[in-house]
Amino acid sequence: MSSETLAPTSPIGRWIRHGADRLIRDPRDLPLFEHAVRGSSIVPAAIGVFAASAFGSPAVFWIAAAVFILVYAVNLERFITMFHDVNHNRLFKPQWWWLDTYLQVAFGTLYGSTPYTYFVHHVLMHHPTENGIDDESTTLPYRRDSLWDFARYFARFWGSMLLVAKFARRRYPKTTWPSKLVAGEVGCWVLAALGLWFAPGATAIVLLLPTIITRSLMIAGNWGEHAFVDPKDPMNPYRSSLDLRGPLNERCFNVGYHIGHHIRPGAHFTSQPQWFEEHAERLAAEDSIVLRDLHYYQVTALLLLKQYSFLADRYVQLPGAPERDRNGIIALLRERTEPVHAS
Numbered sequence: 537m538s539s540e541t542l543a544p545t546s547p548i549g550r551w552i553r554h555g556a557d558r559l560i561r562d563p564r565d566l567p568l569f570e571h572a573v574r575g576s577s578i579v580p581a582a583i584g585v586f587a588a589s590a591f592g593s594p595a596v597f598w599i600a601a602a603v604f605i606l607v608y609a610v611n612l613e614r615f616i617t618m619f620h621d622v623n624h625n626r627l628f629k630p631q632w633w634w635l636d637t638y639l640q641v642a643f644g645t646l647y648g649s650t651p652y653t654y655f656v657h658h659v660l661m662h663h664p665t666e667n668g669i670d671d672e673s674t675t676l677p678y679r680r681d682s683l684w685d686f687a688r689y690f691a692r693f694w695g696s697m698l699l700v701a702k703f704a705r706r707r708y709p710k711t712t713w714p715s716k717l718v719a720g721e722v723g724c725w726v727l728a729a730l731g732l733w734f735a736p737g738a739t740a741i742v743l744l745l746p747t748i749i750t751r752s753l754m755i756a757g758n759w760g761e762h763a764f765v766d767p768k769d770p771m772n773p774y775r776s777s778l779d780l781r782g783p784l785n786e787r788c789f790n791v792g793y794h795i796g797h798h799i800r801p802g803a804h805f806t807s808q809p810q811w812f813e814e815h816a817e818r819l820a821a822e823d824s825i826v827l828r829d830l831h832y833y834q835v836t837a838l839l840l841l842k843q844y845s846f847l848a849d850r851y852v853q854l855p856g857a858p859e860r861d862r863n864g865i866i867a868l869l870r871e872r873t874e875p876v877h878a879s
Contacts, residue, residue, distance in 0.1 A: 561629050564806050567789065568627055571618045572639065575611040578604070578646045582742045589738035601741045608647065608746055615647045616753065617788035621805050623655045641720075646742065648750025650697075651720030656713050657700050663801045664707070666771055667762045672696045672703055673755075676770055680763040680873040681839040693755045697721045753833065760832030761794050763839055764825045764872035773798040774822035775872075779812070781852060782829040791832075795824055820856035825872065828852050844869055 556569045581604040588600035619639070628635045641651045657673065665671040673693050678685040697717065705714040724743070731739030766775035773795060780792030785808075793808035800811070812819070819826070827835065827850045838847055848865040860868065 559628055559632050559635065561626060562804065564804055565621075565625075565627055568618050568621055571611070571614050572622075572627065572643065575607075575615055575618075575647070576643060578607045578611065579642060581607045582646050585742050586735060586738045589735045597737065601737075604741060605745075612647065612750065612753075614788055616750065616757070617791040619644060619647070619649060619654060620658070620791065621789055623659055624802060625804070645724060646746060648746035648748070649754075650724040650747065652713065652716040653697055653700070653721055656704050656717040657697070659801075660704050660708060660713060661700055662758075663798065666773060666798065667765075667776055668771060670703070672699045673758060675759055675762040676765060676876040679875050680759065680765075681842055681844075681870070683840050685875075686759060686836070686840055689759065690752070690755055693758075694751065756836045757832045760835035760839075763835060764869060765876060766823075766872055767874050767876050770876045772822065774819060774824045777824075778832075778835065779819075779824065779826040780828070780830055780832065780835075781826060784831055785809070795819065816854060817856055820854035823857060823868075824854070825869070826852040826854060839873065 553566065556566050557563070560566070560569050581600075584600040585597070585604050588597040592600070622636070622639055626636050627639065640655070644654065645651060662671055662673065665674070667674050667676065669676060673696060675689065678689050680686075698721070701714040701717045701721075704711075704717065708714070724747070728739055728743045728747075731743060761778055762776060764775075764778050766772060769775050777795045777798050779795045782792070785792045789805045790808040791805075793812055796803070796808050796811045796815070803811070827847065830838075830850055835847070844866045845862075847869055848862050851865045851869075853859075
């Protein structure tokens with residue numbers, strides 16, 4: 537298996553390289569910085585929507601709204617994975633701390649991630665609990681090929697942010713992160729409520745639409761990442777996560793290497809392909825599940841449609857893993873979607 541590498545930076549990335557050297561902590565983060573710069577076009581686009589709502593004609597407003605939606609849609613996939621990486625490892629040098637705050641408060645919010653919720657939820661809760669029962673977004677109690685169970689999970693996840701703050705306050709009593717999460721989550725919804733009173737159209741497009749779409753995609757993504765869990769060993773990261781091989785990793789900062797990410801959550805995204813190659817024998821011995829040419833959202837959709845044959849066709853047979861025919865692969869996938877309840 538050959539390692540998957542990131543695509544070369546664009547001309548914009550080469551143009552901003554000198555500025556990046558002054559700002560970012562790790563030179564390997566240049567692709568993340570480039571995307572942050574490009575994605576920041578959403579800020580003037582959002583201002584344009586509110587300005588058009590206040591001073592423009594309906595036609596001007598809808599043109600501004602279309603520009604905002606286009607910027608959001610074009611950058612969304614890479615935003616989610618880029619935002620994941622900068623929450624695990626700060627992008628900017630300490631003297632530029634306010635740029636990290638910008639990413640959390642302005643940049644993240646306009647792409648649908650309310651301030652500090654992602655860090656507290658993902659870094660402080662999800663990884664330390666390893667998708668276990670203490671994780672407020674755990675997939676374990678649900679049957680992961682059940683549309684009804686996914687609907688229950690979806691509803692719980694949407695209402696769980698204050699529960700995440702409660703978890704963080706219990707686990708990290710001396711930090712301010714729980715308060716930041718509450719302030720960010722509640723503050724955004726209060727701001728949205730006020731905005732709906734004064735500028736309903738602009739608020740719906742700039743604040744509500746991205747939050748609804750992005751959080752829904754994060755829910756579907758987390759479900760896919762932890763859809764296949766060995767009910768006999770649910771806390772084993774080799775058997776509770778899923779790896780994806782293929783173009784997704786080139787587009788999205790190696791996000792498909794989720795098993796290695798759970799084992800080394802602080803490791804740099806560029807190191808994940810090599811780690812996979814070096815530990816392929818261990819992955820095979822652990823009977824880890826690896827699929828190819830899919831996105832986590834597609835894994836979720838295929839499971840909810842019970843398209844096990846389609847998933848089996850994309851199963852990667854690791855050298856040294858138990859040999860299975862197509863029916864055997866389907867049986868393995870089905871077994872690992874069974875609910876796991878606390879003993």
